Amino acid sequence: MMRYILAIDQGTTSSRSIIFSESGEIMAIAQKEFAQSYPQDGWVEHSADDIWHSVLETLQKVFEKCALTPAGITSIGITNQRETTLIWNKSTGKAIYPAIVWQDRRTAEQCRQLSADPERVDYVKKTTGLLIDPYFSATKVNWILNNVEGAKAAAENGELLFGTVDCYLIWRLTGGQQHVTDATNASRTMLFNIHSQQWDKKLLDLFAIPECMLPEVKDCAADFGQLDTALLGRAIPIQGVAGDQQAALIGQTCFEKGMAKSTYGTGCFMILNTGDEPLVSENRLLATVAYRLNGKVTYGLEGSIFMAGATVQWLRDGLKLIDNAEETEALAQRARRNNGVFLVPAFTGLGAPYWDPDARGAILGLTRDTGISEIVAAGLQSVCYQTKDLQKAMESDGARPCTLRVDGGMANNDWVMGFLADILGAQVQRPVITETTALGAAYLAGLQAGIYTSLAELAGKWQVERTFTPRMTKAQRNEAYCNWKEAVSRIRSH
Numbered sequence: 001m002m003r004y005i006l007a008i009d010q011g012t013t014s015s016r017s018i019i020f021s022e023s024g025e026i027m028a029i030a031q032k033e034f035a036q037s038y039p040q041d042g043w044v045e046h047s048a049d050d051i052w053h054s055v056l057e058t059l060q061k062v063f064e065k066c067a068l069t070p071a072g073i074t075s076i077g078i079t080n081q082r083e084t085t086l087i088w089n090k091s092t093g094k095a096i097y098p099a100i101v102w103q104d105r106r107t108a109e110q111c112r113q114l115s116a117d118p119e120r121v122d123y124v125k126k127t128t129g130l131l132i133d134p135y136f137s138a139t140k141v142n143w144i145l146n147n148v149e150g151a152k153a154a155a156e157n158g159e160l161l162f163g164t165v166d167c168y169l170i171w172r173l174t175g176g177q178q179h180v181t182d183a184t185n186a187s188r189t190m191l192f193n194i195h196s197q198q199w200d201k202k203l204l205d206l207f208a209i210p211e212c213m214l215p216e217v218k219d220c221a222a223d224f225g226q227l228d229t230a231l232l233g234r235a236i237p238i239q240g241v242a243g244d245q246q247a248a249l250i251g252q253t254c255f256e257k258g259m260a261k262s263t264y265g266t267g268c269f270m271i272l273n274t275g276d277e278p279l280v281s282e283n284r285l286l287a288t289v290a291y292r293l294n295g296k297v298t299y300g301l302e303g304s305i306f307m308a309g310a311t312v313q314w315l316r317d318g319l320k321l322i323d324n325a326e327e328t329e330a331l332a333q334r335a336r337r338n339n340g341v342f343l344v345p346a347f348t349g350l351g352a353p354y355w356d357p358d359a360r361g362a363i364l365g366l367t368r369d370t371g372i373s374e375i376v377a378a379g380l381q382s383v384c385y386q387t388k389d390l391q392k393a394m395e396s397d398g399a400r401p402c403t404l405r406v407d408g409g410m411a412n413n414d415w416v417m418g419f420l421a422d423i424l425g426a427q428v429q430r431p432v433i434t435e436t437t438a439l440g441a442a443y444l445a446g447l448q449a450g451i452y453t454s455l456a457e458l459a460g461k462w463q464v465e466r467t468f469t470p471r472m473t474k475a476q477r478n479e480a481y482c483n484w485k486e487a488v489s490r491i492r493s494h
């Protein structure tokens with residue numbers, strides 16, 4: 001009899017529940033967007049209750065969209081926006097402050113001050129694989145404890161719990177029974193030693209975070225507790241958890257050292273599998289836990305770009321040049337070739353490999369015959385050029401990806417994927433199933449449930465839908481990339 005797995009994908013702008021059959025077929029999807037809140041310049045928050053209710057709604061709705069009932073679900077997997085930070089009261093379950101989202105820059109000044117000490121920068125890098133940046137959870141936890149009245153004392157008294165979104169959801173899904181996370185999410189907090197796989201006492205002291213607030217860290221395929229029966233009428237086990245970018249790597253079955261995936265959603269996150277050892281980057285990339293199974297860690301080298309699909313959203317909502325994201329493909333096809341227009345989308349600074357929070361965006365190279373098509377094309381190309389920046393940084397770290405598998409909303413745009421192959425000078429592979437994030441969570445749950453027996457079995461399921469092959473000459477590629485670098489240099493803050 002066919003078995004089914006339910007994957008919960010809690011993303012930055014929406015929550016989704018997807019039911020997969022054990023063969024990987026999507027049976028039903030329910031999605032719910034929720035509000036983004038920008039209370040001050042550079043601040044981004046989500047209501048904890050909005051996150052929870054959006055997940056709950058999709059959990060119920062997904063069963064209305066297919067003939068299955070909760071009784072037919074063998075296991076649940078969870079994947080989530082990473083780094084986003086929640087602190088809640090252990091007794092009441094109430095969050096003491098909204099979730100501070102990964103994009104939030106409120107602790108930029110604190111990070112600048114912390115980064116002034118090279119020894120500290122080195123310690124953080126060697127221990128956590130990360131750079132000192134507001135992106136990660138540590139300074140967000142510190143900010144909440146310092147800014148919510150009574151929080152510090154309550155935390156010290158053991159009344160408060162910290163968690164990333166996976167952890168908060170598991171707490172609520174299990175009726176407050178489990179305070180647990182997985183190693184991939186832990187590796188994004190800047191509090192976790194990625195070598196020893198323990199919370200790091202020195203970093204907890206640095207950020208004044210009591211250890212009693214922290215969740216237990218489990219493998220990605222493990223027993224994370226059972227669904228509270230009040231929710232769906234059945235105690236279904238939660239057995240797979242990974243941060244969304246790592247889950248995409250798993251869904252893309254990049255299990256061999258040298259394999260890489262790039263996910264083009266709101267931002268773009270490229271992860272290269274580096275095998276049993278973390279590669280501590282000399283080029284401002286991140287060493288991170290790709291997955292941990294049966295206690296064995298596989299590491300990844302990650303480049304994080306903050307603006308990918310978000311640039312398309314800006315073309316739509318900010319400039320009102322387009323009505324929807326899909327239109328960009330036809331418009332870009334109409335753009336004059338080599339028109340010299342570059343859009344650098346540093347709306348909130350630049351992520352990897354620049355890490356320049358004070359850089360700001362620009363459109364360069366405008367002439368009287370520049371039209372909407374050229375600007376739209378430049379917006380799309382900026383995502384590809386930034387991926388090239390990551391590829392270059394990875395190469396300088398001695399780690400060239402052997403293949404690039406792509407997914408996320410923007411990967412559906414053939415023009416973008418064609419240009420990506422051109423500018424990378426490498427093949428770009430798009431799989432049949434592009435819901436790779438949820439699929440990765442389902443695979444993890446399925447491994448723990450015994451539905452799947454090995455990574456090799458999962459790798460055998462991956463199927464390419466289309467391969468994009470470079471057509472640009474080396475000279476054209478070099479010239480275009482040089483012009484991009486020149487455009488970036490014009491907007492850097494230092």
Ligand SMILES: Nc1ncnc2c1ncn2[C@@H]1O[C@H](COP(=O)(O)OP(=O)(O)O)[C@@H](O)[C@H]1O
Nearest residue numbers: 011265266309310312313325326408409410413
């Ligand atoms: N055909 C397309 N061309 C360009 N961008 C697209 C296309 N389809 C979707 N997008 C962009 O991709 C993003 C949505 O992708 P998705 O993977 O759902 O993102 P997320 O999970 O981050 O919300 C949006 O920012 C949208 O602008």
Ligand SMILES: O=P(O)(O)OC[C@H](O)CO
Nearest residue numbers: 011012081082102265266
């Ligand atoms: O929710 P997404 O898909 O934009 O992903 C967010 C990342 O996990 C942030 O690190």
